[in-house]
Amino acid sequence: MRTRPLKVALLGCGVVGSEVARIMTTHADDLAARIGAPVELAGVAVRRPSKVREGIDPALVTTDATALVKRGDIDVVVEVIGGIEPARSLITTAFEHGASVVSANKALLAQDGAALHAAADDHDADLYYEAAVAGAIPLIRPLRESLAGDKVNRVLGIVNGTTNFILDKMDSTGAGYQEALDEATALGFAEADPTADVEGFDAAAKAAILAGIAFHTRVRLDDVYREGMIEVTAADFASAKAMGCTIKLLAICERAADGGSVTARVHPAMIPLTHPLASVRGAYNAVFVESDAAGQLMFYGPGAGGAPTASAVLGDLVAVCRNKLSGATGPGDSAYTQLPVSPMGEVVTRYHISLDVADKPGVLAQVATVFAEHGVSIDTVRQQGRQDGGGDASLVVVTHRASDASLTGTVEALRNLDTVRGVASIMRVEGE
Structure with missing residues (x-):
């Protein structure tokens, strides 16, 4: 020595x-x-x-x-x-x-x-x-070295312990967002100013790093679509449970099917209870990696502290x-592919849309027509009258896979319908 x-x-x-x-x-x-x-x-x-x-x-x-x-x-x-x-x-x-x-x-x-x-x-x-x-989760080194001979197609993960604690508490106890945040702060899981966590900035930075390594291309923070979780409600969790899902704030990095581009995004999403990420509780992190040769891998453990x-x-x-x-150096920057980062509008996934509508005949037909006009196929619809006996009803639509741009156009058109009182929530459905 x-x-x-x-x-x-x-x-x-x-x-x-x-x-x-x-x-x-x-x-x-x-x-x-x-x-x-x-x-x-x-x-x-x-x-x-x-x-x-x-x-x-x-x-x-x-x-x-x-x-x-x-x-x-x-x-x-x-x-x-x-x-x-x-x-x-x-x-x-x-x-x-x-x-x-x-x-x-x-x-x-x-x-x-x-x-x-x-x-x-x-x-x-x-x-x-x-x-x-x-x-503490070994993740960068496996992506840079262990999977260097493989082709990674997707990285899907919970990479922020604060937000996972809050969402897990809302799911398991029925607490509202603020109540769950207050508990996270009291226990030391959330900072005095939790903005970086709950608005997705922290997870977006991590998504940029993961995408760059996984796809051998340069992905900067500005390339990552970001959506926080502060608008997730108890009603969203109730809808998720009705679908056999829970809600997580996910970092999702994907290679396009044709291999010509990549996407990186952070947002709340419903995932099936059968998915391995659904069981990640408290302030823990987990990342699910999908590659050609290795198949599906999951990395799990404490993500902070x-x-x-x-x-x-x-x-x-x-x-x-x-x-x-x-006298050597280890793996450096591997950005040989120089793939473009596609905008969020090109991302294709499923959606859960909750609408407040007038409780009268013909509303469902009007709503279905708007979806059809924008090329968004409906999978399921659930409608129920309001418990307070008012003249409105709740209409929940779950779509088949569609582009984010198509969904955005659909929602804008729905807001212009006289029979639609408001769009209560929009949630992506992942992990299926």
Whole structure:
């Protein structure tokens, strides 16, 4: 074993960073045995140096992250500060000064992954980011390496634990959205400002990363269609149960049937209770991968939290350190296909539409005509009068597969019918 340690700079020492530092210390001997050389925490960049950080030598703490990554003796930089800047500048500076990088920064990778990979290649450095998607679940490496000889056609997953906890609570207890969100916040599953989670921004960033790796093409955050879950109601869950379904916020990345394009989207969807993702409860994540040779694969586990995410970071650290010792680099950006990303209007799936309509003869015929005029075939229809005895009724239509553009045109035309009081909800049906 080499006696000179590999030196690691840690950028950020919050929930994840502190766990990384702890594991590096408590598992130092095991890590050294697995890598072939000891690893040494050479510096920790933080915003608040006065904060007590148990187990970390205060002499290692600095507020000058730039100076830390510019040190010529740093072998690996671990970036867990998040956000776009200064993370982007610090990572590129690390490459320029001979260090490889391990990151958990999904937002940055979704926005500028291609440029970061190019910078790493220019300096013969590694860029690893297993922790950026689905926490402790091994997902990036299987897609980049284990399935490198296969053709991945679809990635369908629950990649945000906060939203899954909320939707699971609504499903299992009948709670409303706000009640379920309040419980998630009290238990620490939701941030004080949950916008990034419940509006789908977090999941969209992960979808961009997954699509890019799975389909060997460049997919940026702006390419991902995003729809949040704040409008999902107890009535939607009741309709889902009537269909033998539940509701999940899904990240869906697909290759077109002709192989000429890809799509990436995040939105709530009904999925059958028989689908493996339907049984994913609480704050857990799961990703379902479909490929030509391997068939259907599912990856499941905790998708967030200090220790689980640190586990993924340390796995990358071991791999990068081994590469350093051998003088090699691992898999880089594989975007050789350069497939276009199709707009959401070209996505084809099934739909569940709930309408408030006048309770009188002929309404169903009018509604059916609108669907037919827009080329959307109806699978089932369910109508019932309102319990309050008013003059309106609830009409639920489930379609066969149709394009999103056709469905959008249908809904716009329905809103113009005098007999349609309102469109209560529109939900896609996936996983069939």
